[in-house]
Amino acid sequence: MHISLQHVGHDYGPSDESAPVHVLDDVSLEIQSGDFAVLMGASGSGKSTLLNLIGAVDRPTRGRVFLGDAETSAFDESRLTALRRTSIGFIFQFFNLIPTLTVFENVAFPLSLARRPKREIAERVGEVLGRVGLTHRATHYPNELSGGEMQRVAIGRAVIHRPPLILADEPTGNLDSKNGALILDLIREVHQSLKPTIVMATHSERAAAMGDYVVQVTDGRVSR
């Protein structure tokens, strides 16, 4: 999925009392379909905000965001929801699994939302759990898993519906080096096999090396 940001700016906290904080300022960025782009920058530089704007979680204060041919910055809430449901997979630093659902159900979540037939869900979840090595954990709940396992479930959930765009926000930030490496291998494998566009925000040089190129984010501006 081709991503295009045109003169995007984003502010937080424009309340009547305080002056707004400019998080992103006049960002223009093109990411081609199938690219594995890495966003790097210090904490607070605007990486996560950029990911949120690309992922249709937030709307820019200024400028336009395109995913493919669609201008998502002009979408209403229901179209944004539909877009996230069908076309985007998210991987977070803190895994963000749904605590009340089992591993199987967490992975199946996007397909369940799309009301896919049970048989298809079972087949695809089985396949994905096999690929992330968690078949034996299918009936477990998130609080019964280790950090690495939780992130593998999150990756399974992000790819189960084969979205053309995967966004990863510090996917190894909360893991030890061994588990971190394992997760990066998994993301690379997903990229190679399914060819989605991947945008990954990270601090880690080692993680950055996995991508096709690095987009540097500094004080709300980007450079390649």
Added chain:
Amino acid sequence: MIARALILRPLLREKTRTALTILGIAVGVAVVVAIQLANQSALRAFRESVDAIAGRANYQIVGEAGPLDERVLLGLRPLWNEGVRFAPVIDVEGMLEPSQQPVRILAVDLLSDLHFRDYRYARIDTGSKHESLGDYFALFQSDSVILPAPFAREHGLGVGLGRGSRLNVSVLGRRASLVVRGILEAEGPATAFNGNILVCDIATAQRHFGLLGKLSRIDLLVPEEREQRVLSRIVLPPGARIERPSRRNERVEKMLRAFRVNLFALAGVALLVGMFLVYNTVLISILRRRRDVGVLKTVGTAPRQIFGAFLAEGLVFGLAGSVLGIALGYGLASAILRVVGRTINTLYVTSQPEAIMLTPGTIATGVAVGTILSLLSALQPALEASRVRPTAMIRPGLQQRVGHPRRLAALAAGCFIAAAFISRLPPVSGIAVAGYVAVLCVVAGFSLLAPAIVRTTSRLASPLLDRTFGIVGRLAAASLPASLRRTSVASAALSLATGMMVAVALMVGSFRETVRIWVDQTVSSDLWLRPAKGLANAQVALFPPVVGDELRKVEFIEAIDRVRGRDIIYGDTIVSVGSGELEVAARYGNLPMIAPRSSAEALRNALRRNGVVVSESFALKFGKEVGDAITIPGHATAFPITGIYRDYSNDRGVVVMDRALFMRTFDDHNINTIVVYLKRGVPMEYARRELERRFGPRFGAFVVTNGEIKREVMKIFDQTFLITYALLGVAIVVAVLGIINTLAALILERTRELALLRVGGLSTGELRTMIVLESTLLGMASTVAGLVMGYVLSWILIYVINKQSFGWTINFHTPTALIAASLAVTLLASALAGLVPARMAQRIDIASAMKTE
């Protein structure tokens, strides 16, 4: 500072939840305050009237079973020199004609009465233009009556130069036309009974109302220092007693005690539900701020400071809720007063309710009730927060902890067994204390089972929700057990409210059905002849004895049964003595009996042996059985009890005897009502028209059919229990507030999780469905538990509390439609309660929510 960090600022930030909790307590307090105010106001009028009429009297000589002989006064004469003052009084109820408005008649010796009561005359009709001392003699004329000024204004009556207005009154079955010759300022006795009082000379009343030689009582003013000596010298005739005027109030209050305790118990339900709300709110506060508590503890905050902070939160809720509750209660009281006043009037004593007065006592009660209960509710969670180690507070998952299912089940079983034992204990001074304790045990038992009920309901509903709503349904089913500690408290509160609703619906439904069958069986005559239109005036309006003789001459009448009743002082309470023609009742009527089975046998035995049949409540209250005997004050002979019958007309206790025996015993020949049995084949409408034509103008008679009487009884019944339903409705409202509150708290706690679901593609509509499903599930769990609890509680209400408080046997009956409707309303309300938190969830800013952690 700790309180500010942990309590005040979060409370201000979470305005909706804070407001909901305060509102919950406020509604509970409001109900208690309103009931107290309405009760006070309904009875204050009675109490103040008694005081106003009693004036300065410190003792009274009263007849226990009827009027006093005025010769008692002769015996008091020697005491005059001892400083004792006495005044004869006739104090009876009557009706204005033709409006049939109830009015009190106070007849006194206008001269000697000045020692006791102050009368300030606004105007006196002298018959001449010149005022002199002699003017007062006009008031002693045999047809003079004196009215309070507001009463005169209201009825357009006045005095004037020998042409004072005429006033028709009916007292003790006699009509008199009196002339208004004096107007009193509205003070002292003129304010009694809301000013609906007529004052006249005692001779006037004796002459016009058939009371020659009789008095209602004698008021006494006994010098305090000589009290003992003087009182011991007074010789009273049989059936008379000397007592303080306040004893009358005490007797009435005792008579009303069970009724009032029951009202308070119902108000208590709303308050108990409010307690669950505070408990849940404080618990949620702790859970939501567990990290902050953990951090504060880590940096050295003492456990007692944490404890104090959360207790202060309970206190804030309690105080704010109480203040708001008192204001709400004040408003609510006016609405309730009408209903309470009507019930007291219909079933107990005539009393016009006065305006609601918020006294310091009521305010103190409201604040104490709201604050103390809120503090008690906050105690356990505050204690827990202060005791848990800091690491445990920081670690997520504390909220999952509820007691071990087996331990909770064992405790619940213990509560149920205790309830079963306690419910068998006898009442304490006429109050079913054991019954109320048993109810609390059952409620505690079901509350302990609440976690298991929520968990089981969610598990059972999960497949169905999954099939119907897909992942949204599964998420909803999974979320309730995930926050079991909070959801189970909300569920327990709603179960309690629903349970009480079902229990009371079952009790009232059973009672109604029992009364319906009883009325059908008891009211077997064709027509009733009454001197007043409504049942409310039944005791005041009377026929003269001659009406019976006239009726016997009517060609289409098969038989008549002349009924007369009066209240007497029995022990330290008041009971009713009724009379009728027992032979007629035995032949044509069908009194529902407890013992012996045949009413004819019991009534004929009573007739033969000069005995009585007594009501079930009388038998229970005074421990009497068939074969025992009762004595009536002033009468040496004992009356054997030949039967016990069912009677739901009052809970004081009724003694029924034959008319001839009644007339001999009380020297009272009047008639309240005449029960008419028509000859076979006589059309009822024809008979009614004819009787009204012949007896209407002469005796002011109204003819009522059998069907009308039955409808009237059922109407009074429904009015009496109206307030019961209203109070339980309030409890349901509080419980639904609890659901909103709990779910709103869960939304705040699950903000990140909900944002995540939204990021994953859950639409706002699906989010709303999910939360409404959660509240529906919670409602369902509570409704099912409430239904079961309701049946258990209804058993205690019907067979323990009702039996001990009122002495009535009620047959169990399920009012299916009523229960189904109330459950449906509760379920719908709890489902709709989900819309408020759903709206909160829909407004979550996904990007901000994902940013935090």
